[in-house]
Amino acid sequence: MKLIHLIRRNCKLYFKDKALFFSSLIAPLILFFLFVAFLGDVYRDSLTGILPEGAEVPKRLVEGFAGGWLISSLLAVSAVSIAFTANMVMVQDKVTDRFSDFAVSPVPQSTLALGYYISTALVTAVICLLALAVGLVYLAIVGWYLSFADVLFTILDTLLLVLFGTALSSVVCYFLKSQGGITAVEVIVSAAYGFLCGAYMPISSLAKGIADTLSFLPGTYGTALLHEHLMGGATDEIGTLFSGEFADGIREGFDCKLFFFGNAVPEWTCFLVLVCAIAVLVGAYVLICAAPWKKRKKKPVTVAQPN
Amino acid sequence: MNAIEIEHLKKYYGEVKAVDDISFTVGRGEFFAFLGVNGAGKSTTISILCGRQPRNGGSVKIEGMELDSHADEVKRRLGVVFQNSVLDAPLSVEDNLRYRAALYGITGGAFQKRLGELTELFELKELLRRPVGKLSGGQRRRVDIARAIVQEPEILILDEPTTGLDPQTRKSVWGIVHRLRAEREMTVFLTTHYMEEASDADRVVILDGGKILANATPLELKNAYTGDYITFYGADEGELRAAGLVAERVGEGLRVEVKDTAEATALVLKYPALFRDYEITKGKMDDVFLNVTGKKIEG
Numbered sequence: 220m221k222l223i224h225l226i227r228r229n230c231k232l233y234f235k236d237k238a239l240f241f242s243s244l245i246a247p248l249i250l251f252f253l254f255v256a257f258l259g260d261v262y263r264d265s266l267t268g269i270l271p272e273g274a275e276v277p278k279r280l281v282e283g284f285a286g287g288w289l290i291s292s293l294l295a296v297s298a299v300s301i302a303f304t305a306n307m308v309m310v311q312d313k314v315t316d317r318f319s320d321f322a323v324s325p326v327p328q329s330t331l332a333l334g335y336y337i338s339t340a341l342v343t344a345v346i347c348l349l350a351l352a353v354g355l356v357y358l359a360i361v362g363w364y365l366s367f368a369d370v371l372f373t374i375l376d377t378l379l380l381v382l383f384g385t386a387l388s389s390v391v392c393y394f395l396k397s398q399g400g401i402t403a404v405e406v407i408v409s410a411a412y413g414f415l416c417g418a419y420m421p422i423s424s425l426a427k428g429i430a431d432t433l434s435f436l437p438g439t440y441g442t443a444l445l446h447e448h449l450m451g452g453a454t455d456e457i458g459t460l461f462s463g464e465f466a467d468g469i470r471e472g473f474d475c476k477l478f479f480f481g482n483a484v485p486e487w488t489c490f491l492v493l494v495c496a497i498a499v500l501v502g503a504y505v506l507i508c509a510a511p512w513k514k515r516k517k518k519p520v521t522v523a524q525p526n
Numbered sequence: 527m528n529a530i531e532i533e534h535l536k537k538y539y540g541e542v543k544a545v546d547d548i549s550f551t552v553g554r555g556e557f558f559a560f561l562g563v564n565g566a567g568k569s570t571t572i573s574i575l576c577g578r579q580p581r582n583g584g585s586v587k588i589e590g591m592e593l594d595s596h597a598d599e600v601k602r603r604l605g606v607v608f609q610n611s612v613l614d615a616p617l618s619v620e621d622n623l624r625y626r627a628a629l630y631g632i633t634g635g636a637f638q639k640r641l642g643e644l645t646e647l648f649e650l651k652e653l654l655r656r657p658v659g660k661l662s663g664g665q666r667r668r669v670d671i672a673r674a675i676v677q678e679p680e681i682l683i684l685d686e687p688t689t690g691l692d693p694q695t696r697k698s699v700w701g702i703v704h705r706l707r708a709e710r711e712m713t714v715f716l717t718t719h720y721m722e723e724a725s726d727a728d729r730v731v732i733l734d735g736g737k738i739l740a741n742a743t744p745l746e747l748k749n750a751y752t753g754d755y756i757t758f759y760g761a762d763e764g765e766l767r768a769a770g771l772v773a774e775r776v777g778e779g780l781r782v783e784v785k786d787t788a789e790a791t792a793l794v795l796k797y798p799a800l801f802r803d804y805e806i807t808k809g810k811m812d813d814v815f816l817n818v819t820g821k822k823i824e825g
Contacts, residue, residue, distance in 0.1 A: 224628030228614070228621070235616035235657075320612040323576040324629040325598040 221326055225334030226341065229308045233342050236308075243304030245409040247297045247350070250418060254289045258419075262288050266469070271461065280456055283362025287450035288473065290354035292418035294377050295442035297347050299416070302384030303408045305342040306392040309335040310401050332508040336501075340385040347377050354449075364452035372448040379493045380441040386500030387438075393507050416442045421474040434479045437496030440489040443477040447486065450475055527590055529554045529681050529713040530575070535584035537570050537736075544570040546736035547584070552715060552729075554680075557707060559727035560717040561815065567736040568717040572685055575715075576606055589680055602630060605674035609686040611666055615659035619650060619669050622658055623676055630677035640676060648672045648702065664695035671702055681713045682706065688720065700726075721811035730811075734819045744811065751817040752809025754790050757781045759803040769797050 233239055250258075262285045270276065312318060321331055351373065358365065365373075395401055413419040416438040422430045433439055447470070454475060458466025470476040477484045484492075530552040537545040545567045552558040560568050573579040575586060577597050586593040588600040613622050623644065627637045645651050648668045658666060667687065675682060684703070688696040700723070706712045716727065724730050725744045732740040732747075740747060757779040758766065766773045766780060771793075773780040784790045790806050 220631065220633055221629055224625050224633070228617070228625040231621065232614055232616060315612070316608070316610060317612050317614075319573075319578055320606075320608065321629075322578045323601060323604060323606045324626075325601045326629045 222330050222334055226338045229338030230342055232308050233305050243301045246300035247293050250293055250296055259285055279362035283364045284453040286358050286361050291445035291449040295416050295418045295445050296413045298380035299384035299412050300408050301346050302339055302343045303388040305339040306388040307401055310392050310395045336389055344381045364456050369448045369452055376444040382497045386497050389504045390500055417474050423472055431480055437492050440492045443474050444489050447475040531587040533585045536582045538582050543736045548738045550731055555711045557714045557728045559724040559730045561724045561730055562733035566733040603680045605679035606683045607670050607674045607687050609689055611670050613658045618655050620654045626673045627676045644672045664698055667699050683715045685717050725811045732818050740818045747814045748808045752813040753783045753785050754787050755781050755783055755807050756790055757805050761800055
């Protein structure tokens with residue numbers, strides 16, 4: 220019961236704090252405006268540019284493909300950036316000394332830590348799934364090429380990325396102790412994460428060294444899964460119009476298929492990387508949360524003898 | 527039984543002795559004041575008392591229970607009002623109370639009942655739905671205290687609760703605290719650097735450099751560490767000088783410091799003509815503090 224109320228309190232604080240809520244939308248909004256301003260045309264032109272000379276594809280297919288890129292990128296960025304801002308509830312509690320207040324109540328530190336983790340994951344999942352729902356409606360309007368399995372896999376990818384973003388932000392935010400630190404992390408995550416995870420532009424279009432470096436980051440595998448499940452249907456349709464090899468080329472060029480030092484990474488490996496990353500980060504979070512507590516308990520208390 | 531028993535408490539930060547072997551007790555229902563300048567060790571003692579900080583030595587018993595072996599039971603018996611409000615500003619007053627109560631397992635119907643009691647006690651009816659961020663300083667302090675006692679603790683710890691509040695709000699905060707004491711027989715443990723607040727306490731401990739320098743009732747402290755003052759109205763300085771009294775002008779009167787009330791009585795009997803219009807007052811807690819610690823407290 221304590222845990223449920225802590226989760227409700229944290230979620231309510233996030234949604235009632237308008238500054239916090241809107242700051243979490245910065246990264247997805249950047250991507251959306253980039254797409255509207257020029258990225259959408261870039262991807263449409265990239266697709267039509269690589270078609271065999273004189274060949275044409277239906278407009279709905281081009282829109283479905285470009286829309287799939289936008290929505291998958293949007294979700295990949297949101298799952299992490301929203302998790303970071305949602306976790307600011309924990310940092311603000313620390314900065315404003317609410318941790319001391321919790322410490323004088325009979326609530327275990329492990330319950331507090333779990334409360335922050337679950338509330339961050341819930342908030343992020345709700346917003347991301349809402350964004351996905353809007354995205355699916357958009358795709359249904361401009362060009363729908365998804366199967367039922369694609370939709371289910373997209374939900375799974377989103378939830379895994381949410382858990383990953385929550386775990387990553389929990390570890391990072393644990394060490395933040397000032398308002399300045401909060402702002403710095405928010406700015407860095409909002410501005411940089413989209414590039415790092417391959418959401419703003421395909422990793423395959425970057426220099427080999429950078430692409431190889433980015434392939435060490437687990438978030439890129441989540442982005443690749445989303446790309447595949449939201450663009451795969453449209454890509455397969457293009458394949459039926461031309462050839463399977465042509466479709467494979469598109470998959471590689473638009474990060475639906477990821478490479479690790481030149482070797483193609485199968486889809487199940489992408490899932491495995493993501494799950495392992497979540498497990499490692501959650502383990503790290505549990506360890507860092509438990510460490511000060513253990514240290515405190517171990518400290519010997521010497522009771523002085525009355526004179 | 528005592529509400530709080532502290533024996534030989536020690537807390538060191540390296541070479542710094544924040545709390546240096548202090549012992550004291552607080553009786554049940556007592557209004558106890560902990561007086562000291564910043565850095566005297568007040569907040570450190572409170573932190574240890576609440577189980578927020580480990581200690582280097584000594585024992586702490588709350589309501590007869592050892593803090594180490596009964597941490598959760600002890601925490602249920604303590605309500606703490608921090609110097610800085612820890613209310614969630616974006617949430618309503620009711621939500622702040624609800625989420626705090628839930629930490630003590632008070633939910634559903636039990637919470638509604640408690641909310642009704644607190645609403646009445648603290649006159650919160652109009653404020654329940656308002657976000658805490660939109661309340662005045664005084665209203666917020668009322669909610670802070672309501673939140674601290676949501677689980678009906680036996681002991682209320684007030685850590686400099688009126689610092690930064692205007693006189694009117696301070697008065698209203700103390701009105702509530704005194705009502706709680708009168709109606710619920712609650713033990714109140716106050717840390718403060720406001721002398722007039724300490725002078726209302728049943729007992730005062732003066733702490734300096736982590737050590738207890740004095741532990742007595744305000745009256746005992748005044749008798750031990752300050753003299754009495756006789757203020758003469760309508761007398762002139764020459765008359766007083768002739769009687770061997772050194773006076774200083776205070777407002778419309780001339781004030782003479784005497785050792786104690788007995789000396790004042792002796793003067794009345796010896797020079798009745800001087801005592802046409804006069805008052806005899808005890809020394810103030812400021813003087814007590816200055817004489818005990820050699821320091822003047824700011825605030």
